[in-house]
Amino acid sequence: MxxxxxxxxxxxxxxxxxxxxxxxxxxxxxxxxxxxxxxxxxxxxxxxxxxxxxxxxxxxxxxxxxIGPSTLITDKDAPASNFEGLTDQAGAERVASKVIKFDLEFPSADVKTHLNINDEEPVYHIIRLRLLDGDPFIIENTYMPVALVPGLSQSVLESSIYTYIHDTLHLKFAGISRNIQARQADELDMRYLNVSKNSAILEIEQIVWLVNGKPIEYSTSRNDSNKRSYYLFETM
The missing domain is CATH 1.10.10.10 (Winged helix-like DNA-binding domain superfamily/Winged helix DNA-binding domain)
Incomplete structure (x- = not known):
C-alpha cells in the first residue's frame, strides 16, 4: 500500500x-x-x-x-472517476486474475479510432476475469498499443497491468473518459460471472490517456449489477 x-x-x-x-x-x-x-x-x-x-x-x-462517510456510497461502490485499477482499490491480497485471452492483433476500425492509431500498429487484446476474494467479479476486455506498453507478459496480466505501467514503464495517466450503461448478460458473462441470461450487467467503456495526450487503453469491463456500482462525487 x-x-x-x-x-x-x-x-x-x-x-x-x-x-x-x-x-x-x-x-x-x-x-x-x-x-x-x-x-x-x-x-x-x-x-x-x-x-x-x-x-x-x-x-x-x-x-x-x-462530510463523510457519504450515506449514498456503499462498500460495493467504486468512484466513477478513479484512475486506480481493481488491485489498488481492493488490495492485492483480495484480487486475482484469470487470463482468458492474450493476443497480438491489428486494430479494428473502432479500436483504431479509440486509440488514435493506424491500421499497421499492433495492439494487445486482453480478456481477463478478475476475482475478488475468490469469487468472479469483473470481465475486462482491453486493447493497448504494443508501442506504448512494451514487454507486457502473462505474469503481468495475472497481477496488475496498471502497476506495471506506472512502476516499470514510468508512465502517468492524465485523463479518462467513461461511458456507463446497463446491458443484458451475454455468453461470456454467463460463463465466467455465473449469471443468468436475464441478469442485468453494468458495462463501463473507457479510454485512458497519458500525460502526452496519447490513448493507452480502450476497454470495456462488465460486472453483475448486484455486485458493483459506481458513484460520482463533485464539488460545486
Missing amino acids: KKYELVANDIKAKIISGYYAKGSILPDQKTLAEDFAVSKITIKNALDNLANAGFVLKTSGFGTVV
Whole structure:
C-alpha cells in the first residue's frame, strides 16, 4: 500500500470513529504533514483520495471539511472517476486474475479510432476475469498499443497491468473518459460471472490517456449489477 493510502486510511478511521466530526475542519496540510511525518504532496494525495471517496470536501479559502462517510456510497461502490485499477482499490491480497485471452492483433476500425492509431500498429487484446476474494467479479476486455506498453507478459496480466505501467514503464495517466450503461448478460458473462441470461450487467467503456495526450487503453469491463456500482462525487 502506498504512503498516501496509509495516511488516507488513518484519517478515514478517525472520521468514522468521530475523532474528526462531521462539519469540522481538518488541520491544514502543513500540520497534517508534520503529524504524519510525511511530505505535503503525500497529504495532498491522501486528501484527494478521501475527497473522491466522499469523506471530505476540499474548499477554496475555507479548508478541508469533514462530510463523510457519504450515506449514498456503499462498500460495493467504486468512484466513477478513479484512475486506480481493481488491485489498488481492493488490495492485492483480495484480487486475482484469470487470463482468458492474450493476443497480438491489428486494430479494428473502432479500436483504431479509440486509440488514435493506424491500421499497421499492433495492439494487445486482453480478456481477463478478475476475482475478488475468490469469487468472479469483473470481465475486462482491453486493447493497448504494443508501442506504448512494451514487454507486457502473462505474469503481468495475472497481477496488475496498471502497476506495471506506472512502476516499470514510468508512465502517468492524465485523463479518462467513461461511458456507463446497463446491458443484458451475454455468453461470456454467463460463463465466467455465473449469471443468468436475464441478469442485468453494468458495462463501463473507457479510454485512458497519458500525460502526452496519447490513448493507452480502450476497454470495456462488465460486472453483475448486484455486485458493483459506481458513484460520482463533485464539488460545486
